[in-house]
Every structure is written in structure tokens, then in C-alpha cells.
Amino acid sequence: MTIKIPELNREFQQWILANIPLLRAMKLNFDSFSEHGLVMSCPLEPNINDKGTGFGGSIGTLATICGWTYTMIHARAAIDEPEAMIVEQSTSFKAPVTGSFQAVCSSPVPDDFYARLQEGRSGKLNLNISIRSEGIEAASYKGFYIARAKN
């Protein structure tokens, strides 16, 4: 099994923003992808709610797209043209978001994920994502994603 080094390049970021208009409305940033995981964030203003804090819909969406991007980055290391889908997700809201907020995903990717994709099957990933704002954890998220070769 030969796996390229997973990477988040500029072209892929632009493709995501070009294809999902809601993320442009949220002013989504791709902060970094390294051995510490994938970090993505949003400013508060376009994601504010009636209480002047972060809207739960925006917090959940940032987690959803962070996990989806993490799945795609790893799927793209295994096969040329993958697609990925969210299957199940749950979010626990712990504290109000009071400024810009950041999602971090550093869940391990099992060898089986790559192997299945290279065999032409679906790769499956269970991901944990933490949403933080101003030094505290605002929400925790679990998502189950699948990736496969694009038809």
C-alpha cells in the first residue's frame, strides 16, 4: 500500500469555498494542517446569534466541514478523485462562543481507511472535533464519515 503524504493545498481550499457557498457566508478560514491536526476557524460576526454569541448552526457547520475536509485530505492521499459524506454527527454545546472560533480535528486515521479506498471500497472514519473560542472549549463533536471514489 502506497500512501502519499496527506496535505491541504491552496487549490483544494479554493475548490471547497467555490463549491459550498454557505462556507463563504461564514467566512471560513483554513488555518493549518500538520501533525497536530486540521485547524479551521470562523470570525464571530457573520456567525452571531440573537444573544451576541456564536450561532449553534454555525458551530455545528464548522465542525461538520472540518471533519469532512479531514476525511477528504486523507482520502486524497489514497486515491485520485474521492468524494466524502457525513453520515452521523452529534454535538454537545458547553459554553458560549464569544469571539472567533476554531475547530480542531486530530483523530487517528486507521490503515484500513486507506486500504479500503485503494481496494475500491468505502473508507470509514470516526472523528472527534473540539470547538474552542477564546481559550475555552465551546463544543465537542463526533462525526462518522465515509469516503469513496467519485463515480
Added chain:
Amino acid sequence: MTIKIPELNREFQQWILANIPLLRAMKLNFDSFSEHGLVMSCPLEPNINDKGTGFGGSIGTLATICGWTYTMIHARAAIDEPEAMIVEQSTSFKAPVTGSFQAVCSSPVPDDFYARLQEGRSGKLNLNISIRSEGIEAASYKGFYIARAKN
């Protein structure tokens, strides 16, 4: 215990859209509120993804705001100035959204929800929401919300 008839008036709809910019980006519609429940929907276009179907973040957000609005409608029937928060949520994605999509919430509201609010405590609601598009269920959602008097 005296409870007004819960209602979704135009002024409240406009207040929600004025205070949560992401919902304007999603082109959220308030379809109806009746004995059949609360129905809210979004067109596909501003909520599309890379596959040309409904973005999971938009589907989750429509469910989140449908549950929150349902909680607020009932809290406003009990006390004058409530606020509501999402605490926990989970979403199961079942089929792609291929057109406009609709969230329906018709969960029962226990008397205890109203009673607690009128006693100055937090009212708690567990809600089930179904997201449908073109005649099929695209996702099912469970949310746990609390409401209380605004400070």
C-alpha cells in the same frame, strides 16, 4: 397556570432573521406553524455542496433553528421575554437533499416546560425533527433545548 396560544408571528420571524445573519444567507423560510407542527425550509441553491446536493452543514443548521424556534414559540406563550439555547444535538443523514428541503417539528411540549418557566426556572425540551426533500426523509435530528427568562 395560564398559557397563551403559542404562535409564530411575522414580527418574531423578522427578529430571528435580523439577528442571525447565517439564516439570511441560507434564505430560510418560515412555512407554517399549526397543530401539525412547525415547518421551516430552505432552497437548495445557497445550501448546495460539491456534489450538487444539500450541504450537511445547512441541513443540520435548518434542524437546529427549527428546534430553537419551536422552543421559543412555546416559551413565549409562557413568559414575556424568554431566550433559548441548544444544548445537545444529533443528526443522522439518510439520503441526499436534491431540491428545497423542509424541517418539521411536532414534538409534544410537556406541561412541565411551561410550569418551570412560569416559576422562574429553565424549561427543558427534547425535540425530534425530520428533514425532507422531494418526498423523502433526508435526515432525522434530535435536539435538547433549554429556555429561560432573559436577564
